[in-house]
Amino acid sequence: MSLVRKYGLSVLAILVSAVVFLIPFAFIIMMAFKDRTQAQLLDFSWPQGFHLWTNIVEVVTTRNWMLLTAFINSSILTVASVTLLVIFAAMVGFVLQRRKTRFNGLIEFFILAGLMIPPAVVPTIWLLQGIGLFGKLHGLILVEVAYGLPFSILLYRAFIATIPRELDEAAIIDGARPFDVFFRVILPLLWPVTVTNIVVQSVAIFNDFTNPLYYLPGNANATVQLTLYNFQSQFNTSYNLLFTNIALITIPPLVVFLFFNRQIVAGMTAGAVKG
Amino acid sequence: MSVMTQTGTAGAGAAAPVPVLKRPSPYPGWFFLPAAIIYGLLFLLPTVASLYFSLTRWTLFNSTFIGLDNFAQFLREPFLIKGLINTVIYAVVTSGLKVVLGLLLAVLLTSQIAARGYLRSVVFFPVLVSTVGVGITFTVLMHPTNGMINEGLAMLGIKGPGWLTNPSLALYSVALVDVWKGVGLATVIYIAGIVAIPKDYYEAARIDGATKLQNFFYVTLPLCRPATVTVIILSFIGGLRTFDLIWAMTRGGPGFASDTVASVIYKQYQAGFYGLSTAGNVVLFALIAVLVVPLTMLLNRREGHE
Amino acid sequence: MAGLELKSLHKSYGNVEVIKGVDLTVEHGEFVVFVGPSGCGKSTLLRMIAGLEDITGGELWIGEVLCNGVEPRDRGIAMVFQNYALYPHMTVYDNVGFGLKLAKTPKDVRDAKIREAARILQMEHLLERKPSQLSGGQRQRVAIGRAIVRKPEVFLFDEPLSNLDAALRVETRMEIAKLHHDLGATMIYVTHDQVEAMTLADKIVVLNGGVVQQVGAPIELYQRPANLFVAGFIGSPKMNFVSVTVEAVSAGRVAVAGKDMASIAIPARTDGLKPGDTVTLGIRPHDLSEESGGAIVGRVALVERLGNETIISMQLPSEASWLVVLDGDHNLSIGQNLALSFEPDRAVIFDADGTARHPDLD
Ligand SMILES: Nc1ncnc2c1ncn2[C@@H]1O[C@H](COP(=O)(O)OP(=O)(O)OP(=O)(O)O)[C@@H](O)[C@H]1O
Numbered sequence A: 001m002s003l004v005r006k007y008g009l010s011v012l013a014i015l016v017s018a019v020v021f022l023i024p025f026a027f028i029i030m031m032a033f034k035d036r037t038q039a040q041l042l043d044f045s046w047p048q049g050f051h052l053w054t055n056i057v058e059v060v061t062t063r064n065w066m067l068l069t070a071f072i073n074s075s076i077l078t079v080a081s082v083t084l085l086v087i088f089a090a091m092v093g094f095v096l097q098r099r100k101t102r103f104n105g106l107i108e109f110f111i112l113a114g115l116m117i118p119p120a121v122v123p124t125i126w127l128l129q130g131i132g133l134f135g136k137l138h139g140l141i142l143v144e145v146a147y148g149l150p151f152s153i154l155l156y157r158a159f160i161a162t163i164p165r166e167l168d169e170a171a172i173i174d175g176a177r178p179f180d181v182f183f184r185v186i187l188p189l190l191w192p193v194t195v196t197n198i199v200v201q202s203v204a205i206f207n208d209f210t211n212p213l214y215y216l217p218g219n220a221n222a223t224v225q226l227t228l229y230n231f232q233s234q235f236n237t238s239y240n241l242l243f244t245n246i247a248l249i250t251i252p253p254l255v256v257f258l259f260f261n262r263q264i265v266a267g268m269t270a271g272a273v274k275g
Numbered sequence B: 001m002s003v004m005t006q007t008g009t010a011g012a013g014a015a016a017p018v019p020v021l022k023r024p025s026p027y028p029g030w031f032f033l034p035a036a037i038i039y040g041l042l043f044l045l046p047t048v049a050s051l052y053f054s055l056t057r058w059t060l061f062n063s064t065f066i067g068l069d070n071f072a073q074f075l076r077e078p079f080l081i082k083g084l085i086n087t088v089i090y091a092v093v094t095s096g097l098k099v100v101l102g103l104l105l106a107v108l109l110t111s112q113i114a115a116r117g118y119l120r121s122v123v124f125f126p127v128l129v130s131t132v133g134v135g136i137t138f139t140v141l142m143h144p145t146n147g148m149i150n151e152g153l154a155m156l157g158i159k160g161p162g163w164l165t166n167p168s169l170a171l172y173s174v175a176l177v178d179v180w181k182g183v184g185l186a187t188v189i190y191i192a193g194i195v196a197i198p199k200d201y202y203e204a205a206r207i208d209g210a211t212k213l214q215n216f217f218y219v220t221l222p223l224c225r226p227a228t229v230t231v232i233i234l235s236f237i238g239g240l241r242t243f244d245l246i247w248a249m250t251r252g253g254p255g256f257a258s259d260t261v262a263s264v265i266y267k268q269y270q271a272g273f274y275g276l277s278t279a280g281n282v283v284l285f286a287l288i289a290v291l292v293v294p295l296t297m298l299l300n301r302r303e304g305h306e
Numbered sequence C: 001m002a003g004l005e006l007k008s009l010h011k012s013y014g015n016v017e018v019i020k021g022v023d024l025t026v027e028h029g030e031f032v033v034f035v036g037p038s039g040c041g042k043s044t045l046l047r048m049i050a051g052l053e054d055i056t057g058g059e060l061w062i063g064e065v066l067c068n069g070v071e072p073r074d075r076g077i078a079m080v081f082q083n084y085a086l087y088p089h090m091t092v093y094d095n096v097g098f099g100l101k102l103a104k105t106p107k108d109v110r111d112a113k114i115r116e117a118a119r120i121l122q123m124e125h126l127l128e129r130k131p132s133q134l135s136g137g138q139r140q141r142v143a144i145g146r147a148i149v150r151k152p153e154v155f156l157f158d159e160p161l162s163n164l165d166a167a168l169r170v171e172t173r174m175e176i177a178k179l180h181h182d183l184g185a186t187m188i189y190v191t192h193d194q195v196e197a198m199t200l201a202d203k204i205v206v207l208n209g210g211v212v213q214q215v216g217a218p219i220e221l222y223q224r225p226a227n228l229f230v231a232g233f234i235g236s237p238k239m240n241f242v243s244v245t246v247e248a249v250s251a252g253r254v255a256v257a258g259k260d261m262a263s264i265a266i267p268a269r270t271d272g273l274k275p276g277d278t279v280t281l282g283i284r285p286h287d288l289s290e291e292s293g294g295a296i297v298g299r300v301a302l303v304e305r306l307g308n309e310t311i312i313s314m315q316l317p318s319e320a321s322w323l324v325v326l327d328g329d330h331n332l333s334i335g336q337n338l339a340l341s342f343e344p345d346r347a348v349i350f351d352a353d354g355t356a357r358h359p360d361l362d
């Protein structure tokens, strides 16, 4: 390949990627800087004046600090769900990989089913109401755990297969009870795949819109994704605020992306290829 | 001497206590328990229950058995059928585009191109961004008169269409945005597949005098088949289940032009037709089973022939 | 005092029986080595003793305790694994001390025991390292340290040296022998390696297909193998075999001859033998010597000259192929004929079913 062609292709790729992928984000950011009238035009123009701070203050304080509540809710939801997911999925992955019983086939079937079957929404609401968890944050936490388990279990099982069984046996001979074998020997070794699990699942749960929409109705319970939905009608004349909100809720994934890009890519591809 | 001598000391005199022969496994079954309870209660049970409730007229407090009426309605009401067809179109279009674009991007991003790291990041980042945020942003960008896309086209002298307002276009516009957001995942899966191809194949092909194009068709394409299978299955299932993007962009509109089964489920739920909504769930489940299971088998069987 | 007593031990995986009734007594302080071909069940038997595999049938006594249902931690055993099985996330210090920690040993006692073990194995300078920062030999040393710190009654080793290079293997082998001497504990050791078995063992157990073939002191197995299998398995190069016919039976001797061999009288147990019976004669390659007019004549097929000895592969008239090891250097050419003889009391006669007919010892 000649030099010209090589660099020609690179330049072309960079240009196209900028137009296709960067401009939408630039648009979001510029909208967040504009005042209401300018934002109304919906065009790709340079902001006149610096209105970002006033926009942020207004978005955050609207509706009785709803966005702040939402951020707190989403954080609790994400942290709690991911913590439970990591521990429970690792436990299942461990025993599933180590112990061959006639139930393994059935369990694997349920895992695949969980990856494919869309959740039955209304029956789940009915069930949550039955056990008093409908519209409650901890109810949604359990739902997110249930939906996330299959993927996390697959990730863990694949990784545990690479840990020699001799290690468990050494621990057993050393006097470790099953609980110790898992929590003191195996779990610490799972750290790389745990990081992957944490980042992949946090992004998924933080960005989740559908499940909070169904299972956690009500403004007091809103999660960040729902703030967009709730504000959309209210802000349809204030695009600057709508896009400020979008920019704000994009920050957490951006941070994850900057720090954990490698793990997240590894996790998504590994999980996908295995699944 | 080479014969064993019985010492006879061991256990002598003991009145033959019944020996405990079985010890508990070091891999205790109760490790499954927390996951099994949560998954069984919140996923499996509702799924099984949906099979019953889809056959009822249901208010959450009481249900009346009405047989297959809900399903009959699904196949009778034009807007429901429309949703069914749209769902399949959407899944086919998005997964098709993701396979093609993902593969091309992956080939590009594994070649000796400048700014590879930047390009990979830029393509992948949308995967991590809120779907609703993306949906709202593109709704604005696709605004028929003021939207940036049409203004850009106007500068080139093209009159842009009403992306989301034209009933025959809305579904495809949403699908395009889905591809924009999801192609990064397809790309990284393909990149992983391509990177795993041993260099020997390309060297052998080079010795055989293969051109770049031949390299692609005779080495890369067949050898990253597992990645293709993954991308197709993953994006096809994702496409069939898609809800949030459609809801954020068109709410199924204009009219019912871009409704999918998932948005129908939500609309019927909002309207209080719980039985019908649940029937929608079962239909979606059946659709996935009917389309994805044979697809998986087909893809995996061909793989076996290579 | 902890000897072991295995009574008719059985182990099956589903329908496949891999240990088919093993009876064995191990005295306290004995060094017992399990040898046998790959897949014969050595590891399985060891792991049954460790408690890592369930016992399908029979009884396992360690000391005075019936251990079938006893957890590994309560059996008073320690085990050293082939691949070391060190905990990668812990330092050497913590690796060695893990068992004590689980047993809730007080910190100062634990520390003293760990340092004591480190001193015995001369690895005090390694204590703060992670396993990944150790060489293979050092890792195996840590694994042994982890075993001795628990002061077990019985040590179990599963091919502990097979991942080490040749020089290190010899060195570590000697250390294990010294350890056995110093600690005086019972040790059970699985290996493929004959030299390890011969040098370390007080008692060797030869297994084949899940059945004990012979139990005895190393030299005894070499000199008086109980059957064809043991005769072929112990000793290197392998014992030569040839099919012969009994010509005459006299007090304590059998005269045999065959296609490959002129008549010769071998000391053997004679009961039940009669002229005309077909038996197998075995003779070790080292016990053959060159002698014109010897009982055996074959054609030289291959010669390996090592200087101190010469290894010859020989083709007998019956097409049987033998190995001969001659002392010193012999310049033989391929295809030439070679006549060999041996001391009659070095040969072993085996029945058709493979049982050896050693003459009775007085
Ligand atoms: N979990 C298992 N399920 C079924 N068969 C098994 C299992 N583990 C071992 N076996 C079989 O039991 C037999 C004995 O295995 P074992 O590991 O004890 O052999 P070994 O003598 O240690 O061999 P090596 O010298 O190769 O280590 C083998 O034939 C093996 O295939």
Ligand SMILES: [Mg+2]
Residues within 6 Å of the ligand: C042, C043, C044
């Ligand atoms: Mg073994």
